[in-house]
Amino acid sequence: MKKLILQMQMSVDGFVGAEEDKDWQVWNWADDNRWDEALKRDFNNHFQSIDTILLSSKMAEEGYLTHWGNAARRYPQDPFYAFAQRIVEARKVVPSDRLDTSRWERTEVRSGDLARELGLLKAEEGSNIGVFGGAGFASALIAAGLVDEIQLYINPAALGRGTRIFSEAGFQNLKLLGAKAYDCGIVVSRYAPVR
Structure with missing residues (x-):
């Protein structure tokens, strides 16, 4: 059975989004990302275990697929070329009750009960789902008990206030699967919900 793996960037004080426009994420969508080579390598190696991407309709509509499609057309020496290629090659699923069809390549829109649709995706043959x-999307998946692994990319910044992903879920016991610190200041902590 496939695992549903959620990856989120987070501040050291537990926020995934800032209330003010701050440059706090070591990796952003721009070309000025500051990830070190070891983190890029480990991220790309992990992403080889993903064959399907579950993407919120908001993120898809805001340009996520367009951005990585453009990055995949750049030169192989681009630091995120390998990741961009995987985004383009992977099957994408966008849950939405508003969209009827997808305008993005290799992307399907699924409507209806999210838990049922994810159960069907997880039961399919193949690799994991990223x-x-x-x-909001992450929080809803966690609260519904649909996430099998949470990978937190903890950035060396404290925001003081902002948006959290565990607010809806309430109390959760998590089992640490692993953690690794990188020279750029990111610590990747991997957890599985205890069920």
């Missing part, structure tokens, strides 16, 4: 979306 989740990318905003705080």
Whole structure:
């Protein structure tokens, strides 16, 4: 059975989004990302275990697929070329009750009960499912008990206030699967919900 793996960037004080426009994430969508080579390598190696991407409709509509499609057309020496290629090659699923069809390549829109649709996706043959979306999408998946692994990319910044992903879920016991610190200041902590 496939695992649903959620990856989120987070501040050291537990926020995934800032209330003010701050440059706090070591990796952003721009070309000025500050990830070190070891983190890029480990991220790309992990992403080889993903064959499907679950993407919030908001993130898809805000340009996530367009951005990585453009990055995949750049030169192979681009630091995020390998990741961009995987985004383009992977099957994408966008849950939405507003969209009827997808305008993005290799992307399907699924409507209806999210838990049922994800159950069907997880039961399919193949590799794991990576989740990318905003705080609301992530929070809803966690609260519904649909996430099998949470990977937190903890940035060396404290925001003081902002948006959290565990607010809706309430109390959760998590089992640490692993943690690794990188020279750029990111610590990746991997957890599984205790069920």
